Amino acid sequence: MTERIPDSRLLVDQAGISDALHRYASGLDARDWDLWASALTDPVSIDMSSFTGLEAVTLPREKHVRAASLIFAGLDVTQHMITNHRHFVDNDTARVVAHMRAEHWAAEVQGGDRFTMFGYYDDRLVRTDDGWRISHVKLVCTRYTGNLEVMNGAHRRGKAKQA
DSSP states (O other): OOOOOOOOOHHHHHHHHHHHHHHHHHHHHHHHHHHHHHHHEEEEEEOOOHHHHHOEEEEOOOHHHHHHHHHHHOOOOEEEEEEEEEEEEEEEEEOOOOEEEEEETTTTTTSSEEEEEEEEEEEEEEEOOOOOEEEEEEEEEEEEEOOOOOOOOOHHOOOOHHO
């Protein structure tokens, strides 16, 4: 059986797509909002419905960055791991499906300081003049464990810290 070896353009595209996911995760964890924004198109569609129950929304990138920075101000430490990337490239658009594990800690929360989410991202990307950018983020949360109040209270705690 002969295995097809990807051509160099596909390998470059796969690296650029994975880099967008890495900037997404690293930007969140470092609270580097410029890095995080560099992974996203403007506007960007966000679908966290599998966890929040809320419908997907399309927002200007800057509005989404402000909202995320407020929530993450209410968390002490996070670690997002996005692995096992499966790339589906079609010219200047792509889909990537990747496993996700996200750890969240907040020390001052009653009932435990840790909340962990498991699942995968099923994202859409577009090729731009600045490289691959995520145009649609879809989190599929398959399981979570720990103290849900770590996440539920993050917005409130973040507002209090920024006040």
